[in-house]
Amino acid sequence: MPTRIFGEPIKRAEDPRLLTGRGRYTDDIDLPGQLHVAFLRSPLAHARIRSIDVSAAREMPGVVTVWTYADIGPCQRRMPLLIPHPDLTHPYTRYALAKDEVNHVGEPVAMVIAESRYLAEDAVEAIVVEWEELPPVVDIERAVQPGAPLVHEELGTNVAAHYVGIVGDPEGAFSRAAHVFRERLIIERSAGMPIETRAIVAVWNDVEGVLEVWDTTQAPIVIRNALAALFGLAPTQVRVIAPDVGGGFGCKIMVYPEEVLVPYAALTLRRPIKWTEDRLEHFVGTNHERLQIHDAEIAVDAEGRILGIRDRFLHDAGAYTPYGIIVPIITACQLPGPYKVPNYHVEFRAVYSNTVPVSPYRGAGRPHAAFVMERLLDRVADELGLDRAEVRRRNFIQPHEFPYDVGLIFQDGAPTRYDSGNYPGMLDLLLQQMDYDRLVREELPRLRAEGRFVGVGIACYVEGTGIGPYEGATVRVEPTGQVYVATGMPQQGQAHKTVLAQIVAEELQVPVGSVQVFEGDTAHFQFGSGTYASRSAVVCGSAVALAARKVREQGLQLAAEELEVAVEDLVVEDGRVYVRGAPERGFTWAQLAQLANPLRYAYAGDLVVRPRPWTGPTLPPGKQPSLEATEYYSPPHATWASGAVGMLVEVDIETGQLHIRKLWVVHDCGKMINPMVVEGQVHGGIAQGIGGAFYEKLHYDDNGQLLNASFMDFLMPTAMEIPRMEIAHQETPSPLNPLGVKGVGEAGAIPMPAVVAAAVEDALRPFGVRITRMPLDPDQLWRMTHPESS
Amino acid sequence: MTAVGTERRVIRVVVNGVPYEREVEARLLLSDFLRHELGLTGTHVGCEHGVCGACTVLFDGEPVRSCLFLAVQADGHAIETVEGLAPSESELHPLQLAFWEKHGLQCGYCTPGMLMVLKAFLAEHPNPTEEEIREAISGNLCRCTGYQNIVEAALSAAQLMRQS
Numbered sequence: 024m025p026t027r028i029f030g031e032p033i034k035r036a037e038d039p040r041l042l043t044g045r046g047r048y049t050d051d052i053d054l055p056g057q058l059h060v061a062f063l064r065s066p067l068a069h070a071r072i073r074s075i076d077v078s079a080a081r082e083m084p085g086v087v088t089v090w091t092y093a094d095i096g097p098c099q100r101r102m103p104l105l106i107p108h109p110d111l112t113h114p115y116t117r118y119a120l121a122k123d124e125v126n127h128v129g130e131p132v133a134m135v136i137a138e139s140r141y142l143a144e145d146a147v148e149a150i151v152v153e154w155e156e157l158p159p160v161v162d163i164e165r166a167v168q169p170g171a172p173l174v175h176e177e178l179g180t181n182v183a184a185h186y187v188g189i190v191g192d193p194e195g196a197f198s199r200a201a202h203v204f205r206e207r208l209i210i211e212r213s214a215g216m217p218i219e220t221r222a223i224v225a226v227w228n229d230v231e232g233v234l235e236v237w238d239t240t241q242a243p244i245v246i247r248n249a250l251a252a253l254f255g256l257a258p259t260q261v262r263v264i265a266p267d268v269g270g271g272f273g274c275k276i277m278v279y280p281e282e283v284l285v286p287y288a289a290l291t292l293r294r295p296i297k298w299t300e301d302r303l304e305h306f307v308g309t310n311h312e313r314l315q316i317h318d319a320e321i322a323v324d325a326e327g328r329i330l331g332i333r334d335r336f337l338h339d340a341g342a343y344t345p346y347g348i349i350v351p352i353i354t355a356c357q358l359p360g361p362y363k364v365p366n367y368h369v370e371f372r373a374v375y376s377n378t379v380p381v382s383p384y385r386g387a388g389r390p391h392a393a394f395v396m397e398r399l400l401d402r403v404a405d406e407l408g409l410d411r412a413e414v415r416r417r418n419f420i421q422p423h424e425f426p427y428d429v430g431l432i433f434q435d436g437a438p439t440r441y442d443s444g445n446y447p448g449m450l451d452l453l454l455q456q457m458d459y460d461r462l463v464r465e466e467l468p469r470l471r472a473e474g475r476f477v478g479v480g481i482a483c484y485v486e487g488t489g490i491g492p493y494e495g496a497t498v499r500v501e502p503t504g505q506v507y508v509a510t511g512m513p514q515q516g517q518a519h520k521t522v523l524a525q526i527v528a529e530e531l532q533v534p535v536g537s538v539q540v541f542e543g544d545t546a547h548f549q550f551g552s553g554t555y556a557s558r559s560a561v562v563c564g565s566a567v568a569l570a571a572r573k574v575r576e577q578g579l580q581l582a583a584e585e586l587e588v589a590v591e592d593l594v595v596e597d598g599r600v601y602v603r604g605a606p607e608r609g610f611t612w613a614q615l616a617q618l619a620n621p622l623r624y625a626y627a628g629d630l631v632v633r634p635r636p637w638t639g640p641t642l643p644p645g646k647q648p649s650l651e652a653t654e655y656y657s658p659p660h661a662t663w664a665s666g667a668v669g670m671l672v673e674v675d676i677e678t679g680q681l682h683i684r685k686l687w688v689v690h691d692c693g694k695m696i697n698p699m700v701v702e703g704q705v706h707g708g709i710a711q712g713i714g715g716a717f718y719e720k721l722h723y724d725d726n727g728q729l730l731n732a733s734f735m736d737f738l739m740p741t742a743m744e745i746p747r748m749e750i751a752h753q754e755t756p757s758p759l760n761p762l763g764v765k766g767v768g769e770a771g772a773i774p775m776p777a778v779v780a781a782a783v784e785d786a787l788r789p790f791g792v793r794i795t796r797m798p799l800d801p802d803q804l805w806r807m808t809h810p811e812s813s
Numbered sequence: 814m815t816a817v818g819t820e821r822r823v824i825r826v827v828v829n830g831v832p833y834e835r836e837v838e839a840r841l842l843l844s845d846f847l848r849h850e851l852g853l854t855g856t857h858v859g860c861e862h863g864v865c866g867a868c869t870v871l872f873d874g875e876p877v878r879s880c881l882f883l884a885v886q887a888d889g890h891a892i893e894t895v896e897g898l899a900p901s902e903s904e905l906h907p908l909q910l911a912f913w914e915k916h917g918l919q920c921g922y923c924t925p926g927m928l929m930v931l932k933a934f935l936a937e938h939p940n941p942t943e944e945e946i947r948e949a950i951s952g953n954l955c956r957c958t959g960y961q962n963i964v965e966a967a968l969s970a971a972q973l974m975r976q977s
Contacts, residue, residue: 034914038912042912042928044895710958733862734864734865742946745960
């Protein structure tokens, strides 16, 4: 019997190094002769630069040079627009160092390069800038009013993009509806906030003629391509390595100013250069996400079945749009969630503000979408006197209705087409796990009778995962018995080295420990885009599987020739290829790799190769000297994961504090490669989602100053705030890819604002409050429960 | 202009049992000293204002945030970092074993701080409850795991240590 490796909770290959302090994160790299960078960043949200005087800074001890826009050569070009879109009619990207205007607090203005970071920061203090303040644009609702001050004067508008998506006949649906309910729903600004900030180390390797860059990026190939283009180097002359990366959550995929400036300094000064972001810089220099203001309405029939939805929303783009309008596009496409919405009008404006730019953060527009949809359904249930679970059940897409077309074009340009799922089954599993009927009929009334403010919420969601364009992988069996795997996707903790090894080990039936995965280094793999959009397992995993299957075929073919049997008579088991029923007649994978290579030198004592009579070239045309394959996988469109969560909360109305008493999760990401890793991903997403529902909000004041740019003031949940999670899995394989897998990276984050809102609203029914804004906080809850005091 | 704290002092510290003597700037953070002067990069820096706990080391056995200490304050003291946790090259500490077994880490960045805090905590609380563990690590932020498997790992490590 073949050994099952795919699907097993195998311990991670990554861990022994990381547990013993032998990880290598970018800031861990210190090169001989290394110089250090510190940036002067704008203290103002919107201003013109009248003059910059760096002369005193240049004279400071240990300072090698100080650069402003005038000094940065090829980096004077505008930063790239990474993802254009036809509706992004007014894109705007920045300069790596501000040219004559700054558009948010934190924008890099000047760059000091010195013998130590301490000295570089000393010199930053000595730079003198004369500013001409411009009116800051912070409130996006005001920003779209006529006559509002403009973030970018030359655009003539603050509206970067105006998108309209229409499915069916929304106007007709609303005109014939039994009921129409409207809500204004707001999700505030937040950020991914990995515990490792960004960092870059760059050095020009003069021996090889290669620019070497270590970067905390989620997309080293993208950075490599950008640097090669910018500096006129061949791509092979730029090597970008994402070593161990301490969390990403979206904000580390970008081409940031520092990512071109630090390598440029290495090229120019011919010294290793390092920059490590400090936490304050991270708050004001690394992209944010989340703020959207939705005016949504739902039309239902008398039984609560959805006839149509209309949603118009404003999306805060921040000061620039380097990542296009991916986030609001995802919101628009995913808003219907697991429900049938036959008539749908969605419309958004992406609006510039003088704040940190917005790009995807775990969830990437989906928590907003789920919040809107689930709030609308809760409203329908409450207004029609239906159970909230029942309303969902009445509106689910049914298992026989796949593939199901939502009717809009998704973020990757492909149709928003759900490939598979079982949403009623998912909800049933959740309700069973919650013991829902007993909870609602017995437990809640009992607790409420004790004077406790307890409530239950449920929320369902889908997640488009595993989008293109493509990823690739090389798999090679080494003559020493190890299996080499290389991909272009780096990880930030998602266990790629383990799960990709499991895929290969399953195909070749070799020990998982013999599979060595190389990732995140452009010297190992040249093509691909990066780790984002919950796509690694789907897109990269599929490419790895295809390459491993090809290697398996090569091994079978070779063994068949050597053993003079048919391929069909061979089995692959126990790390060997042998004749069925005659295990002694066969080869190990190492032996097959040796056989494949006519250049036969080795120390190995078990060489199987016999001298052979001459029959022509040792490597005939079409043959390769290895068991090796490189394959690419390009999905036809996204594959759709789904989930349902339930929550029991209690609100302490004296303090406004929220206590999550129970949290149940059902998750469906198709086939699981490693359930332990899947659960870890769900746990982490949920914790961030809880953060976004009750703790984490970036507060800008009217002047565009970020008021809570520290961990003292921007509160992320600790172990005390995150409850124990009970997870159940449903496996609905994806028909789209060779593994049947769907992505899981962002899943947990998506439903949390929706479910917290539902549960808190249920807990506060005696006060008749409606939860329409996320995140909540103790102050808001206290005000809701003490209306007389506010 | 000379910045404050640039005068240099000689300090003697013992880190993971190894004595070091170094001349350092008075303003050098202990975290930077460990990482960039001694090359002990297992201690990570997440916020440099004493909140995230990633830089936690043991200072004469007590957990402290090395980003809030100056290297000169460590003069004459013993420091223990994650590099000193495993009993030998070939063995792991029960906490390390448990974190591996229970999937108590993802990106690994907060992990050294978690391990060092828990080492000190379990030394005083060999049989902790889940709630006590959650409180013990509440000064350490993790952005990947949702803490559940860290808590599991700590419970498991406590059990391993009681048995040994």
